[in-house]
Amino acid sequence: MEQRRWLKIAILMSLLAISCSRELKVKHKDNLPIYNHTIATILVEYASAVYLSDLTELFTWTCSRCDDLTEGFEVIELIVDVEHCLQGFVGVAKDLNAIVIAFRGTQENSIQNWVEDLYWKQLDLNYPGMPDAMVHHGFYSAYHNTTMRPGVVNAVKRAKKLYGDINVMVTGHSMGGAMAAFCALDLKVNHETQNVQVVTFGQPRIGDSAFVAYYSELVPNTFRVTNEHDIVPHLPPYYPHLTQKTYHHFPTEVWLYNAGFGSLVYPVEKVCDDSGEDPSCSRSVMGNSISDHLEYYGVELGGDTPRTCRIVMDPRVAAYGVQDLGGNFILSRDPSTSVVKLKIESSIPSNVI
Ligand SMILES: *[C@@H]1O[C@H](CO)[C@@H](O)[C@H](O)[C@H]1NC(C)=O
Numbered sequence: 001m002e003q004r005r006w007l008k009i010a011i012l013m014s015l016l017a018i019s020c021s022r023e024l025k026v027k028h029k030d031n032l033p034i035y036n037h038t039i040a041t042i043l044v045e046y047a048s049a050v051y052l053s054d055l056t057e058l059f060t061w062t063c064s065r066c067d068d069l070t071e072g073f074e075v076i077e078l079i080v081d082v083e084h085c086l087q088g089f090v091g092v093a094k095d096l097n098a099i100v101i102a103f104r105g106t107q108e109n110s111i112q113n114w115v116e117d118l119y120w121k122q123l124d125l126n127y128p129g130m131p132d133a134m135v136h137h138g139f140y141s142a143y144h145n146t147t148m149r150p151g152v153v154n155a156v157k158r159a160k161k162l163y164g165d166i167n168v169m170v171t172g173h174s175m176g177g178a179m180a181a182f183c184a185l186d187l188k189v190n191h192e193t194q195n196v197q198v199v200t201f202g203q204p205r206i207g208d209s210a211f212v213a214y215y216s217e218l219v220p221n222t223f224r225v226t227n228e229h230d231i232v233p234h235l236p237p238y239y240p241h242l243t244q245k246t247y248h249h250f251p252t253e254v255w256l257y258n259a260g261f262g263s264l265v266y267p268v269e270k271v272c273d274d275s276g277e278d279p280s281c282s283r284s285v286m287g288n289s290i291s292d293h294l295e296y297y298g299v300e301l302g303g304d305t306p307r308t309c310r311i312v313m314d315p316r317v318a319a320y321g322v323q324d325l326g327g328n329f330i331l332s333r334d335p336s337t338s339v340v341k342l343k344i345e346s347s348i349p350s351n352v353i
């Protein structure tokens with residue numbers, strides 16, 4: 001009798017265990033972020049616009065790349081770190097019901113030199129508060145140790161005061177993608193932002209597998225779009241056999257490539273596995289193209305002028321700015337006031353700095 005009762009209990013327990021584990025699995029699957037093509041094609045336009053050097057046009061959202069899917073965007077803050085040649089903006093996209101943050105990629109050297117430098121980047125900084133998680137010091141500092149971070153954090157706070165706890169979408173191309181990832185993580189860990197999502201384009205690797213474990217737990221809604229043979233996502237290199245001491249991408253990659261051949265070529269957007277290093281995605285081809293790096297979804301990503309840190313600004317827009325001792329400045333406007341509208345007349349000279 002006693003034995004039977006135990007048997008019953010044991011069967012019950014195992015049934016429970018099975019249903020529990022099933023439930024957990026299903027739950028996990030439901031929580032996986034879903035790639036949204038529309039959002040990616042909108043965000044790529046923000047990642048493209050942030051490269052432009054005319055700050056007047058950017059601040060008033062009248063630039064040549066400021067129409068199409070980003071029309072009506074309201075810039076809240078434009079951050080220009082002159083010392084480190086960095087640029088980013090924060091604003092509100094009403095159609096997405098989201099705060100959008102975009103970071104510019106590298107401008108200083110020729111892209112060729114920059115890509116060559118990427119080979120040698122070392123995992124040389126322990127990400128604060130994350131034991132064993134190593135990241136690249138330069139990418140980390142570009143966000144954390146410049147005017148970018150205080151500018152962005154402050155603008156997000158001001159936007160949230162007015163719009164409430166709406167989604168935050170962070171984007172960037174190339175090194176701007178690396179900065180977007182550090183920014184999203186910072187907003188989640190240090191600034192109580194729950195609903196943050198990231199889409200980057202042609203982003204290099206930024207940390208090791210321990211870092212990736214933390215990152216993907218904290219910012220699961222992240223898509224890292226890679227295009228065909230774009231060289232930059234292959235850098236710094238990933239060595240599958242050096243499990244601890246190698247750079248490792250975070251998930252989820254979306255690989256854009258053309259399938260078929262001849263007159264039957266058609267574009268594919270492949271959503272890759274949750275490892276970050278899906279061998280059947282961009283890793284299945286050689287990363288040997290710079291031109292694939294400079295265009296995503298047909299949108300040009302790169303500066304409008306030769307790769308310098310030149311900026312152009314109308315004196316009337318400069319009035320919205322605050323400058324620090326290093327010459328870095330932030331243009332900001334009160335999000336509750338109407339959009340800045342300046343009548344730009346071609347006869348008014350712009351200040352070239
Ligand atoms: C993708 O995002 C757009 C814009 O927010 C939204 O309208 C659309 O419903 C989303 N699509 C899917 C499949 O979730």
Ligand SMILES: *[C@@H]1O[C@H](CO)[C@@H](O)[C@H](O)[C@H]1NC(C)=O
Nearest residue numbers: 125137138140141144145146
């Ligand atoms: C931050 O930048 C300053 C000066 O640019 C430098 O002295 C300092 O070492 C940097 N800190 C980190 C953590 O990179």
